[in-house]
Structures are given as C-alpha cells and as structure tokens.
Amino acid sequence: AQSVTQLGSHVSVSEGALVLLRCNYSSSVPPYLFWYVQYPNQGLQLLLKYTSAATLVKGINGFEAEFKKSETSFHLTKPSAHMSDAAEYFCAVSEEGSNYKLTFGKGTLLTVNP
C-alpha cells in the first residue's frame, strides 16, 4: 500500500527566502509523484510531476522537486519565496497500474512573511 508523509503542516518563510516543503512516500513499486498547490477558495492545481525521465523536475512558478529513491523523498523547493506563493501544498503518489489510486499527503500550509 502506498502512503505519503508531509513533514510540517505549516511552514513559514520570509519573502526572498528558500522554500523547502518535505514529502516522503512509501510504495512497493516505482511510484508516480506529484505536487499540487491550492490557493484560497480554489481547487488544486498541478505544480509538477515526476515521470522517471529525470530526477530533478521543474514545475510552474519557479518550483522544482528532486526524486531521491534512496531516501524515498520528493521534496519541493523554490530558491526565493514570493508573497504569491502563500498557499497549501499537497504531495501525492500513485503506483504503476493504479491510475485511479492517487494518495495525497495531508498538506503543508505555506505562509510568506513580508
């Protein structure tokens, strides 16, 4: 069974600081990994996805994530936070052969301070 753990339900950074949101997964087979973002009063939008073509994945709005199989991690980073990055971020995993079974983490709320 697959599972996702997001470390830290709330992360607060200053504008211009590094953003690091942590995600660890457990999966018995090679996983498919995603990061989604949810702005207030909206649904979720895809930030980026891991497709096995490259371990470093670049997404929208300057975010990127690195797949580390040895650490079963897929942490999300952005070098310099912007006020508009304030949102909730969800890591998700699905397994090969289980397209419908997308398991989400519990989310990390990112606050950006001026």
Add this chain to the structure above:
Amino acid sequence: DVKVTQSSRYLVKRTGEKVFLECVQDMDHENMFWYRQDPGLGLRLIYFSYDVKMKEKGDIPEGYSVSREKKERFSLILESASTNQTSMYLCASNLIDRDNSPLHFGNGTRLTVT
C-alpha cells in the same frame, strides 16, 4: 485548458436531506473522482468512475453514492445528510491511459449540514 465545473460553491443543507453535488468536465476524460477535504486530513477519495455507469469505492464511501450516466458528468449523492459530512468536496478528472496523467480539479463545493 481542461475545465472541471462544480455546480455549487456553497451549500447549506439540513440533517436527513438528500443532497446532490454535480460535476462536469469538458475534456472527454474517462476517469472522474470525488474527494472530500478536511483540515489536517488532506484529501480522501470517496468514489471514482472510469467509464459511464462504472464506479468503484474509494477510501471513505460510507454515506455516499455516485452516478455517472454521461461521460462528462459525475454526481455525488448524500442519501441522508449528516453533520459529519460537513466538508469541502472536490471533483477531479483525468485520462485513463497513462499512470502519470495528472488530475484536473474543480474549485470545490463547501457543504454545511446543520
């Protein structure tokens, strides 16, 4: 761009009422999903459908049913609403032919049961 439209942003219903939440997507996606989102719990899958008239239970199907009579429309039904079903409900869709096909979400329906 894919559009997933949920018919209501906010709903207030009384305990015991039958409630219908409607979702329509415009990209001919085979898969459609209903999730509920609660603070601290992330997204939990209620039901999904991979074809017209086909459905499978997700992780928390109790108290819910679904209907998919047309490919573009997926309805979530609360047979007898209860206060513990007060939540944000998110509809999503994606393609069936690739495991890393990302989900496209609607903006959500915030349901309050009093």
